[in-house]
Amino acid sequence: MTESLDASIAALQDMIQDARIVAGFTGAGISTESGIPDFRSPDSPWMRHKPIPFELFQHSAEARREAWRRKFAMDDLYRDARPSVGHLGFASLVAAGRMPAVITQNIDGLHQASGLTADQVIELHGNGTYAKCLACGLRHELDWVRRCFESDGDPPDCRICGGILKTATVSFGQTMPDEAMRRAQKLTTSCDLFLVAG
Numbered sequence: 001m002t003e004s005l006d007a008s009i010a011a012l013q014d015m016i017q018d019a020r021i022v023a024g025f026t027g028a029g030i031s032t033e034s035g036i037p038d039f040r041s042p043d044s045p046w047m048r049h050k051p052i053p054f055e056l057f058q059h060s061a062e063a064r065r066e067a068w069r070r071k072f073a074m075d076d077l078y079r080d081a082r083p084s085v086g087h088l089g090f091a092s093l094v095a096a097g098r099m100p101a102v103i104t105q106n107i108d109g110l111h112q113a114s115g116l117t118a119d120q121v122i123e124l125h126g127n128g129t130y131a132k133c134l135a136c137g138l139r140h141e142l143d144w145v146r147r148c149f150e151s152d153g154d155p156p157d158c159r160i161c162g163g164i165l166k167t168a169t170v171s172f173g174q175t176m177p178d179e180a181m182r183r184a185q186k187l188t189t190s191c192d193l194f195l196v197a198g
Helices: 002-018 054-059 061-077 085-095 142-152 178-190
Strands: 022-026 102-104 121-123 126-133 139-141 165-169 193-197
Touching: 002 193, 022 085, 022 178, 054 061, 061 142, 061 165, 085 193, 102 178, 121 178, 126 142, 139 142
Parallel strands: 022 102, 022 193, 102 121
Antiparallel strands: 126 139, 126 165
């Protein structure tokens, strides 16, 4: 078993060394080592709560309250999560100039915590470490949103335009982000090695 694993690692190292452009792609599995369960694992908190569709979030104050309640409960569960060996490995490939960016489905911000800049992470499903206004797009920090939510039980509106605030993630029924999709497609079609983890 060890010889087979060693041979596989050596073969992967050769492929990375020989590649002109490596594209990295990560899913939930890369963060399980960090203590964040993937979406479909048994006992996953996400399996116990049916996702709130985007349209319902937009039109129901009660759905928005429940979405924010769940968000902050999850944040409390995983606040100590740190980048895994996998995150650090991808970050080292970016730092070495082997990989221009990491394409990820994850929303946990652990690629950025591993040392990558926002430009080096292509987030297909958004980012759960901050909120955005659905009307004007202004970024709002979660600490402020949480203080407001916990003070009166309702999430605050946008400080600028009064629009609805939502985590900067892509919900079921919400349109995928055009710019991230464009960047992911460009990297995918230009690479000569596509490295998938998680």
